[in-house]
Amino acid sequence: MSENQINPSSPASEITVADPVRPQINQDVGQGRGVYISTYGCQMNVNDTERMYSLLEMANFSVVKEPEEATLIIINACSIREKPVHKVYSEVGRYRKLKEKNPMLKIGVGGCVGQQEKDKLIKNQPMIDFVFGTDNIDALPNLVAQTFESSDKVINAKFEHRAPYHVETLVRNPGVSTFVNITKGCDNFCTFCIVPFTRGREKSRPLSHVLMDVRSLVKRGVKEVTLLGQNVNSYESEDGADFADLLKKVAMETDIQRIRYTTSHPKDFNEKLMHVMAEHQDKVCEYVHLPAQSGNSRILRQMNRGYTREEYLDKIALMKKYIPNLVLSTDIIVGFPGETEEEFQDTVSLVKEVGFETMFAFMYSPRPFTKAASFPDHVAEEVKNRRLNELFDSHEKQAFDLAKKYDGQVLNVLVEQINEQGKAQGRSTQNKLVYFLGSESLIGKTVPVKINFASPNVLRGELVQ
Ligand code: SAH
Ligand code: SF4
Ligand code: F3S
Numbered sequence: 114m115s116e117n118q119i120n121p122s123s124p125a126s127e128i129t130v131a132d133p134v135r136p137q138i139n140q141d142v143g144q145g146r147g148v149y150i151s152t153y154g155c156q157m158n159v160n161d162t163e164r165m166y167s168l169l170e171m172a173n174f175s176v177v178k179e180p181e182e183a184t185l186i187i188i189n190a191c192s193i194r195e196k197p198v199h200k201v202y203s204e205v206g207r208y209r210k211l212k213e214k215n216p217m218l219k220i221g222v223g224g225c226v227g228q229q230e231k232d233k234l235i236k237n238q239p240m241i242d243f244v245f246g247t248d249n250i251d252a253l254p255n256l257v258a259q260t261f262e263s264s265d266k267v268i269n270a271k272f273e274h275r276a277p278y279h280v281e282t283l284v285r286n287p288g289v290s291t292f293v294n295i296t297k298g299c300d301n302f303c304t305f306c307i308v309p310f311t312r313g314r315e316k317s318r319p320l321s322h323v324l325m326d327v328r329s330l331v332k333r334g335v336k337e338v339t340l341l342g343q344n345v346n347s348y349e350s351e352d353g354a355d356f357a358d359l360l361k362k363v364a365m366e367t368d369i370q371r372i373r374y375t376t377s378h379p380k381d382f383n384e385k386l387m388h389v390m391a392e393h394q395d396k397v398c399e400y401v402h403l404p405a406q407s408g409n410s411r412i413l414r415q416m417n418r419g420y421t422r423e424e425y426l427d428k429i430a431l432m433k434k435y436i437p438n439l440v441l442s443t444d445i446i447v448g449f450p451g452e453t454e455e456e457f458q459d460t461v462s463l464v465k466e467v468g469f470e471t472m473f474a475f476m477y478s479p480r481p482f483t484k485a486a487s488f489p490d491h492v493a494e495e496v497k498n499r500r501l502n503e504l505f506d507s508h509e510k511q512a513f514d515l516a517k518k519y520d521g522q523v524l525n526v527l528v529e530q531i532n533e534q535g536k537a538q539g540r541s542t543q544n545k546l547v548y549f550l551g552s553e554s555l556i557g558k559t560v561p562v563k564i565n566f567a568s569p570n571v572l573r574g575e576l577v578q
Pocket of ligand 3: 153154155156157158190191192193224225307308311312
């Protein structure tokens with residue numbers, strides 16, 4: 114069977130899907146000049162930066178490690194909260210001297226900030242030469258060519274609403290573990306979140322394209338893929354396959370050794386997916402990031418999350434039935450508009466009740482275009498700050514207790530690299546970072562490591578010979 118055909122057992126197999134599109138590139142825009150990209154934000158942005166570097170290398174730019182060596186600097190920025198947006202302006206400010214020294218130097222801003230701010234960026238900071246949006250990455254080499262040809266400012270931040278999501282994963286040196294986008298955009302419109310405005314409407318890649326990518330990454334030595342999307346559970350291929358179908362096929366029809374995925378939305382995480390995870394535990398890691406955001410049902414309704422506290426807890430209980438050694442992490446927002454002290458305590462108690470091994474918690478930050486920004490009763494900064502610290506304190510104690518269970522256990526670690534201290538570094542299936550004494554020949558191998566030091570974020574151990 115060719116890689117492009119859908120297996121006859123898949124839903125609606127009569128649908129044929131076009132090949133992924135590779136962007137047309139003018140091959141000598143770069144003329145060997147250096148490009149430096151600084152990246153903020155989520156895995157989506159990290160993966161987009163990799164795509165930008167790949168495209169710019171095809172256009173004959175050479176990737177450099179320091180902005181001082183570059184003739185092209187791109188800031189791939191995140192706008193999920195207000196602070197990261199300020200970082201863009203301060204970073205551009207730091208490049209003033211470089212621009213004075215090298216008048217050829219061009220500075221561009223992309224990512225979610227590029228999409229959100231568009232021409233405002235150039236009005237506020239004249240040192241910026243070009244701005245591009247999240248849907249315009251493939252046009253980057255042409256955009257850059259325009260900026261090098263004239264001193265006019267260039268802005269390209271239009272959503273490609275009609276274009277299907279038929280891209281090919283572009284990774285320069287994929288290493289042991291790599292990301293594969295399966296969806297882009299988000300249609301959930303949680304009232305606090307800017308992502309639907311910066312990433313546009315949700316689109317899924319055809320299942321056959323994802324399989325094709327994973328197979329070709331395996332050929333390049335990749336052992337682990339992380340399937341990426343803002344809400345992977347609402348994945349829907351053109352042939353009708355859902356996320357559980359996709360996960361099953363990646364597990365069964367490719368030689369990838371490990372599969373992870375992120376991010377899951379609690380309202381869409383269904384029993385079919387739990388079943389597939391349980392059935393394919395040899396490949397699908399027993400780790401799920403399931404952002405709760407709050408432990409109070411009124412706040413969850415105000416957030417437009419589509420589940421109550423009880424529904425969230427019931428789902429967790431069901432997941433643990435299917436996958437008894439499941440490891441969970443979450444995202445929490447404290448100080449959402451109108452959140453009372455009691456409502457915040459519901460979040461503290463939910464976090465305790467679930468026993469998340471890792472928690473990412475944030476103070477609510479009002480974002481442009483979002484509904485919650487105009488809600489009444491915004492919580493004072495000092496109250497948000499106090500709640501955040503209280504939540505972290507409460508979680509930290511529990512996280513240390515939860516980590517103790519790893520002490521003395523033998524975990525299967527996929528070795529990714531030898532770090533600067535000469536230690537082998539890898540991840541266990543539970544997504545724990547593990548360090549141990551080991552040689553370079555172990556990179557890419559999965560080896561048993563006996564843990565003798567366990568903390569919430571890092572485990573240390575010894576190779577079991
Ligand atoms: N798609 C993911 C979230 C992506 S954004 C999901 O639905 O869970 C990553 C995290 O940033 C969110 O889970 C949320 O906890 C946080 N976040 C998003 N908007 C925020 C805001 N306005 N203020 C504070 N934190 C926010
Ligand atoms: Fe934002 Fe909600 Fe979409 Fe996540 S699901 S990206 S929080 S709108
Ligand atoms: Fe930030 Fe955009 Fe990701 S706002 S979190 S980079 S989707």
